[in-house]
Amino acid sequence: MSIAIGIRSFGAYIPARRMQRSEIAKAHAWALPGLRGLGKGEKAFCSWDEDVITMAVEASRDCMRGQNVNELARLCLASTSAPFADVQNATLVASALGAPRNVATSDQTASTRAGLSALSHACESGASQLLVAGEKRRTKLGSAQEMLFGDGAAALLLGSGDDLLATYLGSESLSVPFVDHFRESNSDYEYAWEERWIRDEGVGKLVPEAVNALLQRLGKTAADVAHFGLAGGGARADGFAAKKIGIADAAVLPDLRNNVGDTGAAHSLLLLTEALERAQAGDLIIIAAFAQGCEVIAFEMGAKGSDTGRRGLAGNLARRHEETAYMKMLSFSGEIEVEWGMRSETDQKTALTQQYRVADQTFEFVGGKCRDCDTIQFPRLPNCVNCGAFDTQSPAPLADEKAKVLTVTADWLMFSQSPPLYMGLSQFDNGARMLMEIVDVGPEGIDVGTPLEMTFRIKELDKMRGYRRYFWKARPIVSAAGE
Amino acid sequence: MATGIKDKVAIIGMGCSQFGERWDAGSEDLMAEAFNEALADAGIEKARIGAVWYGSAADKINVGNSAIPLSTALRLDGIPVTRVENMCATGTEALRGATYAVASGAVDIALAIGAEKLKDTGYGGLPHMPKGTFNDLWMPYGSAPAGFAQLAAGYRTKYGLEKDVLKQAMARVSWKSHQNGAKNPKAHLRKAVSMETILNAPLIADPLGVFDCCGVSDGAACAIVTTPEIARSLGKTNLVTIKSLQLSASSGREQGFKDWDGSYVPNTRNAAKAAYKEAGITNPRKELSAVEVHDCFSITELVTMEDLGLSADGEAWRDILDGVYDADGELPCQIDGGLKCFGHPIAASGLRMVYEHYLQMQGRAGDRQLPNPKLGLSHNLGGVPYNGVCAISIVGLEGA
Numbered sequence: 012m013s014i015a016i017g018i019r020s021f022g023a024y025i026p027a028r029r030m031q032r033s034e035i036a037k038a039h040a041w042a043l044p045g046l047r048g049l050g051k052g053e054k055a056f057c058s059w060d061e062d063v064i065t066m067a068v069e070a071s072r073d074c075m076r077g078q079n080v081n082e083l084a085r086l087c088l089a090s091t092s093a094p095f096a097d098v099q100n101a102t103l104v105a106s107a108l109g110a111p112r113n114v115a116t117s118d119q120t121a122s123t124r125a126g127l128s129a130l131s132h133a134c135e136s137g138a139s140q141l142l143v144a145g146e147k148r149r150t151k152l153g154s155a156q157e158m159l160f161g162d163g164a165a166a167l168l169l170g171s172g173d174d175l176l177a178t179y180l181g182s183e184s185l186s187v188p189f190v191d192h193f194r195e196s197n198s199d200y201e202y203a204w205e206e207r208w209i210r211d212e213g214v215g216k217l218v219p220e221a222v223n224a225l226l227q228r229l230g231k232t233a234a235d236v237a238h239f240g241l242a243g244g245g246a247r248a249d250g251f252a253a254k255k256i257g258i259a260d261a262a263v264l265p266d267l268r269n270n271v272g273d274t275g276a277a278h279s280l281l282l283l284t285e286a287l288e289r290a291q292a293g294d295l296i297i298i299a300a301f302a303q304g305c306e307v308i309a310f311e312m313g314a315k316g317s318d319t320g321r322r323g324l325a326g327n328l329a330r331r332h333e334e335t336a337y338m339k340m341l342s343f344s345g346e347i348e349v350e351w352g353m354r355s356e357t358d359q360k361t362a363l364t365q366q367y368r369v370a371d372q373t374f375e376f377v378g379g380k381c382r383d384c385d386t387i388q389f390p391r392l393p394n395c396v397n398c399g400a401f402d403t404q405s406p407a408p409l410a411d412e413k414a415k416v417l418t419v420t421a422d423w424l425m426f427s428q429s430p431p432l433y434m435g436l437s438q439f440d441n442g443a444r445m446l447m448e449i450v451d452v453g454p455e456g457i458d459v460g461t462p463l464e465m466t467f468r469i470k471e472l473d474k475m476r477g478y479r480r481y482f483w484k485a486r487p488i489v490s491a492a493g494e
Numbered sequence: 495m496a497t498g499i500k501d502k503v504a505i506i507g508m509g510c511s512q513f514g515e516r517w518d519a520g521s522e523d524l525m526a527e528a529f530n531e532a533l534a535d536a537g538i539e540k541a542r543i544g545a546v547w548y549g550s551a552a553d554k555i556n557v558g559n560s561a562i563p564l565s566t567a568l569r570l571d572g573i574p575v576t577r578v579e580n581m582c583a584t585g586t587e588a589l590r591g592a593t594y595a596v597a598s599g600a601v602d603i604a605l606a607i608g609a610e611k612l613k614d615t616g617y618g619g620l621p622h623m624p625k626g627t628f629n630d631l632w633m634p635y636g637s638a639p640a641g642f643a644q645l646a647a648g649y650r651t652k653y654g655l656e657k658d659v660l661k662q663a664m665a666r667v668s669w670k671s672h673q674n675g676a677k678n679p680k681a682h683l684r685k686a687v688s689m690e691t692i693l694n695a696p697l698i699a700d701p702l703g704v705f706d707c708c709g710v711s712d713g714a715a716c717a718i719v720t721t722p723e724i725a726r727s728l729g730k731t732n733l734v735t736i737k738s739l740q741l742s743a744s745s746g747r748e749q750g751f752k753d754w755d756g757s758y759v760p761n762t763r764n765a766a767k768a769a770y771k772e773a774g775i776t777n778p779r780k781e782l783s784a785v786e787v788h789d790c791f792s793i794t795e796l797v798t799m800e801d802l803g804l805s806a807d808g809e810a811w812r813d814i815l816d817g818v819y820d821a822d823g824e825l826p827c828q829i830d831g832g833l834k835c836f837g838h839p840i841a842a843s844g845l846r847m848v849y850e851h852y853l854q855m856q857g858r859a860g861d862r863q864l865p866n867p868k869l870g871l872s873h874n875l876g877g878v879p880y881n882g883v884c885a886i887s888i889v890g891l892e893g894a
Contacts, residue, residue, distance in 0.1 A: 353617045362627035373631045388750050390632065396750040418647045418756040418880075421700040422640035424619055431700070434636045435644055436880060442752050446880065448634040459651045470631065482632050 016137050017175035017310060020168040020319065021284045022073025024066045024145075025161075025271055025327035027451050029053040030340045032158055038337045039153045049158040053333070054272035057162045058450065059343045059428035060469040063093040063145040064100055065481065066164035068107040068467040071143050072410070074166035075108065077319035083110040085140030087133065089119040089126040089276045091194070092148045094479060104143065106374035107467050107481070109408060120276075123243050124300035127279040130167065131182035131308050139170035146275035149199045152346060156201065159246070161272020165280035165324070177287060177296065177310040183225035185304035189213050191244070206245050214244040214301055218252040221305035222297060226256075229309060233257035237294035237312075240264040240282030242273075243301035252299070264289075270328060279306075284324045287312070332453050342428065354426040359473040361480045371406065376465065376483045378443055379404030387443040407443070414439040414463040414485060419449065437463055437485050447485045455487075462488040498772040501892060502597045504725040504733045505717050507536025510849045513713035513837035514682040521550075521557045521611040522567035524714035528842075529568055529607060536718045537728065540568075543718070544601030546575040547591030549584035549608035549841035555621050556611050564607065581623075581876025582788065583741065584608055585715065585844025586885035590739045592719050602724055609714035610839035619710055620840075639699035639707055641878030642791040646701050648756025649797055653808045661701055663811035664792035665692040668705050670820050671789060671828045675835025677861040682709040682837030706792040711837030715845035717852075722892060734855050737773035737869070738888040740765045749880040759794075759875065761884035762801035769871070769886040770803070779804045779825055782888075783867035784854060786847035788875040789832040798873060799827075821862065829854070829862050844885060847872035851889050868894040 036050030057066070067088055086108075088101035095103075101116035119129040126144035133140055145164030150157040191213055192203035218241060226232060236258045241249035246268060253263050264285050267278070274281055279300040286296045290312035299307040322330070334340065341347040371377045372390055379391030386397040387407045394401050419435030433449035449457060450468060463485040470482035509531030511524045519527070533540060548564035550556050557563035561575035578587040585608035592604035615621045620638050624630065650660045669689050675681040687705065695703035725733055742764035748754045766778075775781050785804065789795035799810040804825060805818070813819065819827035830836050830850040833843060851870030853859045869890035876883040 353615070354619075354622070357622045357624075361630070365627040366631060369628060369631065386751065390628070392746070396746050399745075418644035420636070420640045420643035420647065420702075421697075422636045422643075423696075423700075424637035424639055424698050425635065432634070432636060432640070434634045434640060435647070436749060436756060438752065444750055444752055445632075446634060446749050459647050480631060484634075 014171045015173060015175060015178045016134050016171050017169070017178040017313070018167050018287065019170045019176060020074050020078055020316070020321070021176070021287050021323065022070045022075070022166040022321055023164065023281060023284050023324040023327050024069035024073060025055045025163045025324070026057045026061055026066070027330055027332045028056050028058060028334050029270070029331045030056050030334050030337070034335045034337050035158055043153050046153070046158060049155060052269035054161040055163055056340050057147050057343060060450065060484070061147070061162070062469060062479070063090045063147050063164070064103050065467050065469060066147070066162065067104045067143045067145040067166070070145065070164035070166040071104060071108055071141060073321050073323065074141065074168050076321050078168055080109050081111055083108070083114050083141055085115045085138055086110060087117050087119055087129050087140060087142045089129045089142070089144040090146055091120055091123060091125065091276050092146050093118060093120065103374065103481070106370060109375040109377070122302050123275045124279070124302040124306045125276040127242070127298065127300035127306040127308060128184070130280065131184065131306060133169050134179040134182065134308070137171060142167045142169060142280070144277040144280045146277040148201070148275055149344065149346070151200050152341070156203070159268065159273050161274055163271055163274040163281055164277050165284050167280060167283070175313050176316055177290070177312050180229055180309040180311055181225060182306070182308040183221045183228070184306050185217055185221040187217065187304040189217060189303060191302070209245055210248065210251060214248040214252050215255055217305045218244070218299055218301055219255045221307045222252070222256050222299055225297070225307050225309055231295060234259070235295050236262050236297050238262055238264055238286040238290055238296045240266070240279070240286060240298045241301060242278035242282060242299070248301065281324060288323055288325055332451070351426050351428070357426070358475065359471040360476065361473060361478055366480065373482055375408065376410040377406045377408050380407035387439070387441050389443055389445045409439065409443060410465050410483060412439050412441050412443070412465070416449070416457055416459050416461045416463060417444065419457055419459065433457065449485045449487070451486045453487070457487050464488050499593060499597055499739055500737050500773055501722065501735045503593045503719050503736045504722045504730070504892070505719055505736070505848070505852055505889065506725050506728060506730055507532040507538070507718035508716065508849045508852050509535065510680060510715040510846055511713050512680050513711045513839060513846070515613050516712035517613070519712065521563065521609050524611065524712060525564060525567045525607060525609045528609070528714040528716045532716045532718050538603065538718070542603050543570070543573065543605050544603055545573060545592070545595050546570060546605045546607065547578055547588040548575060549578045549588035550610060551579055551581055551584045551840040552610060552612065552621050552623065555614050580883050580885070582790065582840050583844060583874040583876040583883045583885035584841035585846070586739070586872065586874050586887050587741070587844070588841070589717055589845060589848065589887060590741070590885070592717070593736050593739060596719050596721060603718060603720045605716060605718055606845060607714065607716035608841035608843070608845050610841045611712050612710050612839060613712050637699060638878070639702045639791055642794050643699040643702045644756065645797055645879050646793045649793070652755055652757040655811065657701065660811060661693065663796060663814045664701070664706055665689050666814050667789065667792040667795045668692050668834055671832045671834035674821055674829055674862060675831025678831045678836060679860070681831040681835050682711045683831070683835040702791055702793065708790050708833035709835065709837040711839045713837055713839035713842045713846070715842040715849050717845055717848060732856065733892040734852050734889055735892045736887065737890050738769040738886065740769040740772060741883060741885045743883045744877070744881045746881065754880070756880070758797050759801050759879045759884065761882060762798055762873065762875065765884040765886045766802050769888055773888045775888070778802060778871070782825060782869050782871050784826045784829055784851065784864055785871045785873070786830065786832065786850055787827060787873040789828055789834050790838065790875065794875065795827070795832070802871070802873065826864055829859070829864060844872060844874045844887065848887055848889055855891055
């Protein structure tokens with residue numbers, strides 16, 4: 012008997028900002044009153060400084076809590092909206108995680124089923140790896156997609172052994188030229204066909220075909236399915252397909268459309284994390300992704316592992332800031348250009364030479380620890396900030412260290428795409444101290460002493476050259492509900 | 495053993511342009527305006543100047559880098575001209591260079607000049623000043639007020655002060671400077687304002703409102719220095735001499751190590767200690783006649799009073815509200831209006847402060863003349879409280 016393959020750990024990241032859909036509908040009511048029907052619930056959207064890479068890093072960190080990042084051999088990022096067309100997005104994620112230099116990285120793209128395709132390939136190959144999927148798609152103003160799509164990321168740590176969280180049972184791929192929506196490589200927005208055709212000819216036929224084939228191969232029936240999730244195919248496609256297959260209503264996972272939105276290539280993996288959070292040992296989990304056919308995968312839930320402190324999907328859903336400013340969402344996603352004034356004209360050119368010289372400091376957030384006086388510090392300069400000794404520092408990671416606000420202000424003068432710019436000195440519990448930008452400040456505000464955690468974000472956007480550089484920012488821990 | 499600079503160099507001429515939004519004048523015009531006044535005041539020929547230290551801070555919007563813009567503007571032919579830059583301490587740096595040149599015997603007469611043309615940016619506030627390719631990768635770039643506003647958080651936390659009490663004291667700082675600036679014909683802002691206006695102004699960087707922030711101005715100021723002997727040979731009497739010139743620069747410790755509490759400016763304390771020692775001052779609050787401090791923001795002036803040892807730690811807010819630093823108080827501060835109202839053309843500010851002391855000691859300060867001033871302190875802060883430079887100069891009557 013071969014060694015079991017499956018899921019060792021999982022993690023999720025949903026941006027804290029949740030746009031109230033009713034506000035989007037209200038903004039378009041003058042021309043598109045029909046959108047009111049979609050104007051229910053909320054959708055998660057990225058701040059200006061979040062993208063697929065930053066969300067993938069956060070989901071991966073959530074997944075890697077209690078795991079050894081030094082053992083990562085492979086990392087795959089699935090997305091149709093990763094920021095770079097040429098620069099492997101997965102490599103930047105791996106760098107931020109502090110994965111070993113010889114980690115094999117790859118990007119999976121070109122379909123919203125990319126997340127589940129990558130999962131099925133990984134499980135079939137048996138190679139242990141970190142698989143992360145993230146999505147932040149652009150949508151036209153007033154489109155149904157604007158109402159339906161949301162941003163988010165999910166991560167899975169795959170491996171083998173007899174102590175898995177969930178064991179891979181098998182997968183089925185159905186690949187046919189059913190084009191329900193498309194987006195050419197250089198286009199910003201997708202184009203979608205009629206929902207009724209997608210439901211009747213697509214979801215209604217292709218998903219059952221793939222799921223039934225898998226169940227049959229596994230010697231299971233629809234009645235055995237404890238958790239079923241379907242990504243893609245439009246609203247209520249999951250329940251529609253479940254009925255066709257014969258899966259009980261109660262087994263259909265909440266589709267996250269009401270509180271997150273459709274997260275494209277990440278959606279199937281988010282549904283899987285949802286299942287992993289709910290499932291009991293022995294439960295059969297079936298997750299499908301509809302796009303150019305159907306990808307479907309089956310897992311059997313094992314014993315719940317020990318508590319790693321992971322936020323998971325549930326923790327991310329609880330950590331929410333309600334947003335009603337539609338213009339803010341449009342500005343953050345780059346759909347509208349706000350006149351920020353002359354202060355925003357600063358050239359944000361990145362010296363790529365410099366970026367590479369200090370790559371571990373800026374991507375991985377590694378400072379230095381002086382062997383003479385034990386002071387942990389950032390940045391890591393030739394001489395120790397405390398004792399002045401030369402060349403005495405060894406790498407000291409700061410990304411997972413806790414800190415508190417020492418000094419703080421809300422800057423209304425400096426250009427920020429999310430005014431005011433909160434900044435101040437972060438005093439780390441381990442002694443390190445540095446000036447940091449503070450993000451995701453909720454209505455409760457921040458003051459001296461507020462506990463902080465670190466989060467990977469876009470530092471600057473170089474709009475002149477089409478580049479973005481990343482760094483770590485601080486985030487109040489109090490903004491995470493339930494902590 | 496270093497003997498210090500006290501009384502080794504005398505100021506024989508000073509000039510200061512009109513500060514303000516000088517739409518009529520370029521940087522070259524401002525340099526000439528200040529220089530011509532100083533030259534006339536000194537009563538010497540331009541050719542007697544042996545070396546020049548010229549300061550400018552914002553070279554992207556000013557006249558560019560190097561000393562050439564100054565030597566060209568003033569047509570200084572074939573003499574050494576050096577450009578210095580140390581953010582808001584630039585003016586004092588220029589004076590330090592010129593003073594040391596004279597004290598060393600390298601030249602008989604030297605010129606220190608600082609000029610800044612800030613109002614060619616097209617917007618209010620200071621222009622963005624990049625911090626280099628590495629810092630660009632990690633350091634958040636707040637505005638100048640955001641850097642100093644953090645002092646308020648540190649200060650009120652340390653002393654358990656209510657936010658509104660501190661805000662009142664900060665407002666009193668600006669109120670006083672507006673009172674003083676109204677009497678200064680060269681000042682940028684010459685209008686008294688009410689406490690209510692100051693307290694209710696829109697926020698710039700919490701808790702700093704518009705009236706907690708100094709003016710952003712165009713201007714130039716300069717000093718001609720020589721030895722006391724040469725000064726006397728030129729017929730000068732009641733000489734104003736340099737008593738002390740000190741500077742302290744951050745090593746990254748404040749923002750990178752755990753031992754600073756965010757409530758004061760370590761650089762000011764370092765520079766003040768050295769400056770008082772050099773000048774032979776043991777009780778600054780009693781011995782100094784007037785102080786010109788770097789009131790870029792009201793909170794800066796407040797903590798500076800403690801950093802300079804003029805108020806006890808945790809007591810400056812009370813001294814300020816008690817009027818200790820008012821024009822008719824125990825130790826007048828910003829008698830010329832300060833950065834707040836005289837204005838803040840960055841590289842000119844250090845020299846502008848000395849200019850006020852110089853006028854006061856010569857009894858030439860007009861409506862704002864203080865009775866018998868003998869010793870004056872100037873204080874500049876460049877950068878931000880947690881990463882910057884502090885320059886202090888003390889000038890006074892010879893023998894004081």
